[in-house]
Amino acid sequence: MAGVKSCARFLGAALIVAGLAGCGDRGQEQVSLENLTAEQIYKQGELELETGSKPEKAIRYFSEVERLYPYSEWAKRSLIMQAFSQHKAQEYEDARASAQRYLDLYPAEDDAAYAQFILALSYYDQIDEVGRDQGLTFQALQGMREVIEKYPDSDYARSAMLKFELAFDHLAAKEMEIGRYYLKKGQYTAAINRFRVVVQDFQTTTHTAEALHRLVEAYLALGLTDEAQTAGAILGHNYQSSPFYDDSHRLLTGRGLSMEAAGQSWLSKVYSQVIQGKWL
Numbered sequence: 001m002a003g004v005k006s007c008a009r010f011l012g013a014a015l016i017v018a019g020l021a022g023c024g025d026r027g028q029e030q031v032s033l034e035n036l037t038a039e040q041i042y043k044q045g046e047l048e049l050e051t052g053s054k055p056e057k058a059i060r061y062f063s064e065v066e067r068l069y070p071y072s073e074w075a076k077r078s079l080i081m082q083a084f085s086q087h088k089a090q091e092y093e094d095a096r097a098s099a100q101r102y103l104d105l106y107p108a109e110d111d112a113a114y115a116q117f118i119l120a121l122s123y124y125d126q127i128d129e130v131g132r133d134q135g136l137t138f139q140a141l142q143g144m145r146e147v148i149e150k151y152p153d154s155d156y157a158r159s160a161m162l163k164f165e166l167a168f169d170h171l172a173a174k175e176m177e178i179g180r181y182y183l184k185k186g187q188y189t190a191a192i193n194r195f196r197v198v199v200q201d202f203q204t205t206t207h208t209a210e211a212l213h214r215l216v217e218a219y220l221a222l223g224l225t226d227e228a229q230t231a232g233a234i235l236g237h238n239y240q241s242s243p244f245y246d247d248s249h250r251l252l253t254g255r256g257l258s259m260e261a262a263g264q265s266w267l268s269k270v271y272s273q274v275i276q277g278k279w280l
Contacts, residue, residue, distance in 0.1 A: 033064050038074035041065045045081060055085040076102075080111045083118045092122040113147065113154035120144045124163050127170055134174055140167045165204075172202035172211075179214060188218045199234075199270065209235060213244035215267070216251055226263030228252065230271055233261045237274050 033041055045061030052058065062085060065078035083098035095118055102115040120143025126136045144167065147160035179194030191214065198211035212235040219228035232248045236259045239245050252259055261271045 033061075034068060038065050038069035038072045038078075041068070042074045042078055042081075045078070045085075049081075049085060049088075055089045059085045059089065059091075076106055076109070079105070080115055083115060087118055087122055087125075090125075092126055095119075095122045113151035113156055116143070116147050116150060117154075117156040117160060120147055120160065120163075124167060127167060134171060137167050137170050137174075141171075168202065169205040169207070172198050172205040172207040175202065176207050176210060176214075179211070183214060183218055186221075188221050192218045196266065200266075209239040209242040209244045212239070213248045216248040220251060220255070225255075225257055227265050227267055229257050229259060230261045230263065230265065230267040232257075232259035234267065234271050234274055235259070237271075 036044075041061050042065050045058045045065070048058035048061060049055060059082055062078040062082040065072075066075045066082070069075050079098060079102045083095050083102060086092075086095035086098055099115040099119040099122070102109075103112055103119070106112060106115075120140060123136050123140035123143055127140060141164060144160040144164040147154070148157050148164065151157055175194045175197050179191045179198070182188070182191035182194065195211040195214045195218070198205070198207050199215070202208070212231045215231040216228045216235070219225070219231065229252060232252050235242070235245050235248050249259060261268060
């Protein structure tokens with residue numbers, strides 16, 4: 001207790017505090033911040049973001065504005081900057097919490113669109129590997145969709161749309177990875193189920209051509225030639241310039257088969273939609 005009281009006395013004298021080696025450094029800064037206006041603390045946070053190598057100190061400045069001046073205009077600004085700084089520091093859960101708090105407190109403000117974007121971005125930037133659990137990808141998709149739907153005229157809608165498409169492509173890539181695994185193991189029905197998801201649910205992604213080719217492979221392995229030919233026909237109709245088209249063409253013609261729709265299956269319905277121009 002004596003040591004604490006000693007530190008407190010030193011904090012009262014600026015010249016003495018300046019000479020201390022560590023006893024009151026944090027306390028001195030705290031006292032200094034309390035003597036500053038909200039704008040001054042906010043500007044200090046901005047300065048840390050511009051010149052500092054780490055955003056953690058900026059986060060503290062912005063949070064102090066909220067603490068010391070909770071109902072001010074600067075507190076509102078600080079909250080959105082706090083979310084931004086936390087995201088920059090890769091403190092994603094904290095960034096989401098701050099962004100959500102901003103949306104709860106200031107839903108009609110101009111920066112609400114940015115808060116929603118940070119919320120979505122905090123999920124999106126955690127999508128790093130196809131092989132990981134896709135829960136974050138679904139969260140990112142939902143978040144980007146909300147930006148697009150709630151703030152279509154904002155500066156962030158276009159970026160959200162691009163990231164939505166990339167996250168969507170990420171989910172298709174996951175289906176392809178699992179499908180290829182099953183195909184390699186000779187579990188053709190399981191593989192077909194995965195490739196079917198890509199063709200039906202993720203047809204606007206970059207993985208559709210390969211999914212169709214893998215369907216050709218899997219159906220041929222099962223001796224289901226009608227389905228294989230129909231998958232090849234869809235591939236030829238939409239992706240003739242793809243190398244997967246050449247691979248499927250060789251597989252089918254090598255067995256005396258053609259890339260034409262045949263029989264009645266789920267692929268036949270897809271083929272009909274393609275011909276009618278309603279598929280993509």
